[in-house]
Amino acid sequence: MIWKFVVRFVIITTKPRTGEPMTFDSFASAHAFLLGSTLVASIILGAVVNKTNFCTMGAISDAVNIGDLGRFRAWLLAIAIATLGVTVLEFSGVISVSSAFPPYRNGQLIIGENLLGGLLFGIGMTLASGCGNKTLVRIGGGNLKSIVVFAIIALVAWYMINPLPGSDQTLFSLLFYHWIRAASIPLSGEQDIGALLGGDNKRYFRLGAGLLVSALLFIYVFRSRAFRRSFDNILGGVVIGLIVLSGWYVTSGIQINADDSLYTLASYYEEWDMLSDSEAGKPALGRSVSPQSYTFINPIGQTYGYLKEGLRSNLVSFGLVAVLGVVLGSLLWSLMSRSFRLEWFASWRDFITHAIGAMLMGVGGVLALGCTIGQGISGFSTLALGSILTLGAIILGSALTMKVQYYKLVYEEEASFLKALLSSLADLKLAPAALRRLDPI
Numbered sequence: 001m002i003w004k005f006v007v008r009f010v011i012i013t014t015k016p017r018t019g020e021p022m023t024f025d026s027f028a029s030a031h032a033f034l035l036g037s038t039l040v041a042s043i044i045l046g047a048v049v050n051k052t053n054f055c056t057m058g059a060i061s062d063a064v065n066i067g068d069l070g071r072f073r074a075w076l077l078a079i080a081i082a083t084l085g086v087t088v089l090e091f092s093g094v095i096s097v098s099s100a101f102p103p104y105r106n107g108q109l110i111i112g113e114n115l116l117g118g119l120l121f122g123i124g125m126t127l128a129s130g131c132g133n134k135t136l137v138r139i140g141g142g143n144l145k146s147i148v149v150f151a152i153i154a155l156v157a158w159y160m161i162n163p164l165p166g167s168d169q170t171l172f173s174l175l176f177y178h179w180i181r182a183a184s185i186p187l188s189g190e191q192d193i194g195a196l197l198g199g200d201n202k203r204y205f206r207l208g209a210g211l212l213v214s215a216l217l218f219i220y221v222f223r224s225r226a227f228r229r230s231f232d233n234i235l236g237g238v239v240i241g242l243i244v245l246s247g248w249y250v251t252s253g254i255q256i257n258a259d260d261s262l263y264t265l266a267s268y269y270e271e272w273d274m275l276s277d278s279e280a281g282k283p284a285l286g287r288s289v290s291p292q293s294y295t296f297i298n299p300i301g302q303t304y305g306y307l308k309e310g311l312r313s314n315l316v317s318f319g320l321v322a323v324l325g326v327v328l329g330s331l332l333w334s335l336m337s338r339s340f341r342l343e344w345f346a347s348w349r350d351f352i353t354h355a356i357g358a359m360l361m362g363v364g365g366v367l368a369l370g371c372t373i374g375q376g377i378s379g380f381s382t383l384a385l386g387s388i389l390t391l392g393a394i395i396l397g398s399a400l401t402m403k404v405q406y407y408k409l410v411y412e413e414e415a416s417f418l419k420a421l422l423s424s425l426a427d428l429k430l431a432p433a434a435l436r437r438l439d440p441i
Contacts, residue, residue, distance in 0.1 A: 022250070022253050022254045022255060023255045023256070023257055023262065024254070024255070024256055024257070025256070025257055026256065027256055027265070027268050027269075027275075027276065027281060027282075028281045030254050030255070030256050030265060030268075031265065031281065031283070031289070033254060034250060034251065034254055034265065034289070034318065035316060035318070035321050037246075037250055038247070038250070038318050038321045038322055038325065039321050039324065039325045039328075040325070041243050041246050041247070041325070042243075042294075042321065042322045042323075042324070042325020042326050042328075042329060043325045043326075043328050043329035043332065044239065044243065044329060045239070045240065045243045045294070045322075045325065045326055045329060046136065046137055046140055046325060046326035046327060046328060046329025046330040046331075046332075046333070047329035047330065047332055047333040048235065048236060048239045048240065048329075049133065049134075049137045049236065049240070049326070049329075049330065050137050050140065050141060050329070050330040050333040050334060050337075050339075051232070051235075051333050051337070052074070052232040052233065052235050052236035053071070053232065053236075054071070054074055054075075054078075054233075054236035054237070054240060055071065055130060055131075055134050056075055056125075056131050056133075056134070056372035056373075056376065056394075057125050057126060057129070057130050057131055057134065057372075057398060058071055058130075058134075059071035059072040059074065059075050060072070060126075060395055060398045060399055060402065061398075061402055063399075064399045064402050064403065065402065065406065069224065069227075070224075070226065070227055070230055070233050071233060073220070073221045073224060073227045073233065073237070074227075074230075074233040074234070074236045074237040075237070075372075075376070075377075076217050076220065076221050076237070077217070077218075077221045077233075077234070077237025077238065077241060078236070078237045078238075078240040078241035078244065078377050079217060079241070079376070079377050079380050079381070080213075080214045080217035080218050080221065080241065081214075081237070081238060081241025081242060081245065082241045082242075082244040082245050082293075082377050082378070082380070082381035083210055083213055083214045083217070083380065083381045083383065084210065084211070084214035085241070085242075085245035085248075085249075085381070086210065086245065086248055086381040086382060087206065087207060087209075087210025087211060087214065087383075088207075088210075089245075089248070089249065090206065090210075091203065091206065091207045091210075094249070094252070094253065095248050095249055095252035095253065095291065096252045096291050097248060097252070097291055097381075097382045098190060099266070099290060099291055100290060100291045100292055100293075100382065101287040101288075101290035101291070101292045102292075102295070102298075102369040102370060102374070102379075103369075104192075104369070104375075104378075104379045104382045104384040104386065104387055105190040105191055105192045105195070105382055105384050106190075106191060106386070107186070107187045107188075107189060107190055107191065108184050108185070108186050108187065108191075109184060109185040109186075109187055109191050109385060109386055110180075110181070110183075110184045110369075110386060111183055111184065111185055111386070111389065112180045112181070112182070112183025112184065113176075113180055113183075113184075113367045113368060113369070114368050114369075114386045114387075114389040114390045114393065115389060115390075115393045116180065116364075116367060116368075116393075117363075117364045117365070117366070117367030117368025117369070117390065117393070118364065118368045118375070118389070118390040118391070118392070118393025118394045118396075118397060119364070119393045119394075119396065119397040120360045120361075120363055120364030120367065120368075120397065121297075121360065121361055121364030121365050121368060121371060121372075121393075121394050121397065122364075122393065122394040122395065122396060122397025122398035122399075122400075122401065123357070123360055123364075123397045123398070123400075123401045124356075124357040124358065124359070124360025124361035124362075124363075124364055125357065125361055125371075125372070125394075125398060126357065126397075126398045126401040126402055126405075127353050127354065127356055127357025127360065127401065128149050128353075128354045128357025128358050128360075128361060129145070129146075129149075129354065129357070130146075131296070131361070131371050131372040131373070132153065132296030132297050132300055132361065132365065132371045132372075132373070133294075133296050133326065133371070133372070133373050135149050135150055135153070135296075135300075136150070136296065136300075136323060136326040136327050136330065137326060137327075137330040138330075139327050139330070140326070140327045140328065140329065140330025140331035140332075140333075140334055141330055141331070141334045141339065141340060141341065142334060142340045142341050142342045142343065143341075143342075143343045144342060144343060144344050145343060145344060145345055145350075145351075145354055148345075148351070148354065148355070148358070149354055149355075149357070149358040149361075150300060150358075152355055152358035152359055152362065153297060153300045153301070153358050153361050153362040153365075154300050154301055154303055154304040154362075155301075155304055155362070156171070156301075156358070156359050156361075156362025156363055156366075157297050157298055157300055157301025157304075157362040157365060157366050158301040158302075158304040158305055158308075159171050160172050160301070160362065160363060160366040160367070161298075161301070161366060162305065171363070172366070172367070175363075176367065180367075189202070190202070190384075191384050191385045191386060192206065192209075192382055192383045192384045192385065193205075193206075193209040193213075193383040193385065194206025194207070194208070194209045194210070194383060196385065197209065206383070209383055210383060213383065221237070240373075240377065241377070243294065244293050244294050244373070244377050244378050244381060245293075245381070247292065247293030247294050247318070247322075247378070248291060248292075248293045248378075248381070251265070251289075251290070251291045251292050251293070251318060252264070252291040256268050258275050259275070263275070265289035266286065266289050266290050266291070269282070269283065269286045269289055270286065281314075282314060283314050283315075283317065284312070284314045284315050285317075288317035288318065288319075289318075292318055292319075292378075293378040293381070294322055294373050294374065294377070294378055295319065295370045295371060295373060295374025295375075295378055295379075296319075296322070296323065296326075296365075296371055296373055296374060297361060297362065297365025297366060297370070297371045297374065298319060298365070298366060298370075298374075299317070299318075299319025299320055299322060299323045300323060301362070301366070302315070302317060302319055302320050302323075303320060303323055306320055368390045368393070368394075369386070369390070370387070370390065371394075372391075372394055375387045375390040375391055375394070376390075376391045376394065379391075396428075399428060400421075400424055400425070400428065403420075403423075403424030403427055403428065404417070404420045404421055404424050406441060407419070407420035407423055407424060407438055407441065408420050410441050411438055414438075415438055418437075419437035419438050420438065422435045422436060422437050423436050423437055423438040423440070427440060
């Protein structure tokens with residue numbers, strides 16, 4: 001169970017140790033430290049997101065509807081901090097992100113999945129009033145609607161990659177596999193900017209690209225005087241960026257001293273039969289101990305699998321603990337600030353809209369290998385091209401959905417979906433102004 005790892009974490013962190021700070025003498029103690037430290041960081045994440053109202057969908061909404069870029073800059077600040085940290089730590093050999101789960105830098109650029117998944121996710125998070133992370137934060141704040149959204153995401157995300165009941169097919173294999181992989185581009189190496197530009201010198205090109213991208217983001221973010229005066233936006237961006245970086249640092253840096261040799265959690269798992277006398281304490285999947293950082297759609301799906309399999313302890317993972325921690329952190333802040341409020345659907349139409357949004361997030365988040373946090377910050381910090389494409393598609397899908405909703409709200413019966421869509425595309429400079437069918441709003 002999750003809580004026994006918490007107890008182990010407390011014991012481990014208070015027990016004197018010699019050697020490196022994250023070196024342990026057994027897989028069990030190293031894994032417990034991973035899960036315990038993830039829980040602590042995730043509680044902080046949930047509390048800070050709740051306190052600062054850090055919201056990626058809200059950031060897009062503010063920018064599209066009222067021209068306020070404050071929360072958008074907070075999002076970019078988180079990206080800048082995570083990217084700078086990953087760049088420096090990877091160059092120094094402290095962390096490894098090329099072998100990450102999900103495989104952000106995979107040698108096959110799944111451009112169709114990145115773009116379609118990102119669009120679906122952006123549309124879905126707008127219909128469901130927030131991304132996966134915001135759904136968890138709202139649950140902690142008492143939003144009962146978000147529990148329904150969570151449950152639908154969990155079911156859809158789980159069956160996107162696991163066989164449907166009574167079948168050997170997944171939702172992905174049924175709906176996408178036979179055609180979308182044709183939109184993939186095989187590469188000779190990894191897909192991050194540094195590897196694409198640098199070839200054999202990718203180590204130095206990664207350093208240069210990471211420093212340049214993060215510098216440009218910092219300049220853009222802090223050129224705004226209003227942003228520099230916004231404590232909550234700066235706090236949100238800094239803390240989320242550092243927590244994403246901490247995920248990479250901990251999952252890459254934990255080592256196990258076995259037979260006078262040092263192993264990472266992932267390498268120990270690969271050599272389990274040689275290094276361990278029994279299967280006790282072995283995670284169900286090796287990818288659960290790979291280098292990784294925060295992402296929420298697939299882990300929300302894992303919660304369904306965890307419950308379905310009877311709370312098996314070998315299914316407890318970084319992602320599962322992160323989901324729990326964000327909810328707990330948000331709940332704690334809601335109680336401390338007295339902002340805890342129960343909220344339910346306003347109507348059946350509200351329920352259906354959120355349900356459709358949740359389904360699209362479940363499909364899109366798995367298809368694109370991540371969400372606004374997973375691809376938008378964790379993936380972006382690796383400078384993987386697929387992550388950058390996914391982020392752009394998420395922003396486009398969300399912005400376009402908001403525009404269409406606004407046109408239909410203002411013009412009511414006069415605004416058909418097609419008229420609203422064409423006018424929205426014209427607003428976003430994605431279609432000629434001649435195609436506009438409604439006056440700008």
